[in-house]
Every structure is written in structure tokens, then in C-alpha cells.
Amino acid sequence: MTDANPADPLVIGDHKLSSRLIIGTGGAANLEVLERALVASGTELTTVAMRRADLGAGSGVLDLVRRLGITVLPNTAGCRTAAEAVLTAELAREALETDLVKLEVHADDRTLLPDPTETVDAAAQLVEAGFTVLAYTNDDPVTALRLEEAGCAAVMPLGSPIGTGLGIRNPHNIELIVSRAGVPVILDAGIGTASDAAQAMELGCSAVLLSTAVTRAQDPERMASAMSAAVTAGRLAREAGRIPKRFWAQASSPPR
Numbered sequence: 001m002t003d004a005n006p007a008d009p010l011v012i013g014d015h016k017l018s019s020r021l022i023i024g025t026g027g028a029a030n031l032e033v034l035e036r037a038l039v040a041s042g043t044e045l046t047t048v049a050m051r052r053a054d055l056g057a058g059s060g061v062l063d064l065v066r067r068l069g070i071t072v073l074p075n076t077a078g079c080r081t082a083a084e085a086v087l088t089a090e091l092a093r094e095a096l097e098t099d100l101v102k103l104e105v106h107a108d109d110r111t112l113l114p115d116p117t118e119t120v121d122a123a124a125q126l127v128e129a130g131f132t133v134l135a136y137t138n139d140d141p142v143t144a145l146r147l148e149e150a151g152c153a154a155v156m157p158l159g160s161p162i163g164t165g166l167g168i169r170n171p172h173n174i175e176l177i178v179s180r181a182g183v184p185v186i187l188d189a190g191i192g193t194a195s196d197a198a199q200a201m202e203l204g205c206s207a208v209l210l211s212t213a214v215t216r217a218q219d220p221e222r223m224a225s226a227m228s229a230a231v232t233a234g235r236l237a238r239e240a241g242r243i244p245k246r247f248w249a250q251a252s253s254p255p256r
């Protein structure tokens with residue numbers, strides 16, 4: 001049982017997905033573990049780092065993702081400048097025959113935080129070159145808006161820095177981004193456990209991208225199932241409409 005719901009697709013540019021859970025491949029102990037986790041997650045879109053992947057014959061992760069019938073989302077992790085990211089995206093398009101790219105330009109290795117100016121610059125160049133750009137960004141509403149104005153098909157604010165598992169540090173900013181976005185907002189990075197993924201969806205995100213919480217869990221397959229259920233639960237709760245928060249108590253049954 002996964003979160004996939006063909007009646008409620010996630011639309012990114014010309015691409016339609018039934019599942020709202022996107023999985024990163026970094027950090028898995030081995031390909032067998034990764035395969036079980038990917039299957040359990042029900043993901044239809046999986047990101048692979050182009051600067052780290054071997055694009056030649058026998059490239060394990062890429063072969064696995066393709067064999068499972070999952071769409072590959074190449075990413076530009078490891079790039080520090082717009083020029084590097086554009087070049088990496090072009091190589092990925094050539095090698096994988098896809099217009100999709102997850103744009104990541106990291107400012108430094110310690111925080112792995114996105115560099116906003118280089119990211120916006122690269123996004124504009126990639127959109128101009130015909131890519132469908134999903135842009136990893138800080139949880140800053142202004143940068144998210146600039147990326148949308150540049151033509152990105154989705155904006156991907158972080159919950160917290162990559163691999164920290166600290167969850168969503170600034171839920172209000174995520175709500176602000178969602179409230180003004182005309183493209184899907186995908187919470188990307190920092191998810192630690194299932195409740196974080198549910199929270200992202202409750203805040204109005206269209207999807208969640210996560211890697212470490214699954215690949216480095218004690219039981220990646222089981223955690224992948226939990227994440228899938230959490231995305232479903234969070235989406236349902238968002239659509240159901242939560243009760244307003246109150247300062248004072250209110251009896252749940254009316255007094256006689």
C-alpha cells in the first residue's frame with residue numbers, strides 16, 4: 001500500500017505522477033537495500049546525483065531505478081556555481097534523454113545550503129535551454145518567488161539542512177511559500193521521520209523529497225512504507241481542513 005493516487009496526480013511541467021513521495025538514492029548500504037526501499041515507498045520519481053553517478057555501462061543505481069520503471073530525476077548536487085550546474089544538467093540531458101533536472105547549487109560543504117543567487121541564475125539559463133527545472137532552495141519566500149518567476153516547474157524549499165534529520169525548522173516560511181506559489185512546492189531535505197513528512201503535506205506542500213531518513217534508517221524498507229503512509233495522511237489532513245487553534249478550552253460536547 002503506497003501513497004500513489006492516480007485521481008490526484010502531482011503535475012510538474014508536462015510530467016504527471018501518482019505518487020507524491022520522491023526518493024533520493026544517496027546513503028543506502030547497498031543496491032538490494034535501496035531496491036526494497038524504493039519499492040516500499042511507491043515512488044515514481046527518484047533523484048540521482050549526476051556528478052557522483054557513473055553514467056557508463058553497469059551504473060548500478062541508474063540501472064536499478066530504470067529496471068523498477070521509476071523516472072530518473074538527475075540532480076546537480078556538488079555544483080558550486082551556476083556555470084557548473086548548467087553544464088552538469090546538459091550532460092545529464094544528453095546521457096539520460098530527459099528534460100527534468102533537480103537544480104542544486106550548494107554554497108559550501110559544511111552546511112550544504114543552497115546559494116540563492118547562483119541558483120536563480122542557473123534556473124533562468126536552464127529554463128531558457130528547455131529544461132523542466134525543480135529548484136532546491138532555502139526556506140525563503142522571496143527566493144522561492146524569484147525561482148518561480150525564472151520559470152521553474154517546482155520549487156523545493158528545505159525543511160532543514162541535508163542529512164540533519166532536523167525536520168521543518170521554519171513551518172511558517174513553508175506556509176508563506178505555499179500561499180504564493182503557482183507551481184508545486186516540494187519539501188526537500190531535512191526530513192527525519194514520518195511525522196515530518198506528514199507535517200510538510202499538512203502545511204500545503206504538493207510533495208516531499210527525502211533521502212537520508214530512509215536510506216540510513218535501521219530498516220530502510222519499513223521507513224519507506226512509513227513515509228508513504230505519512231504523505232498520504234498529511235495530504236488527506238490538509239484537504240480535510242484542520243480545526244483552528246484556540247487559546248482557551250472549548251468543551252467538545254455542548255453543555256445541557
Ligand SMILES: CC(=O)[C@@H](O)[C@H](O)COP(=O)(O)O
Binds near residue numbers: 077161162209
Ligand atoms: C537537496 C538534496 O540534496 C536533497 O534532495 C537530499 O538528497 C535529501 O535530503 P535528506 O537526505 O536530508 O532527505
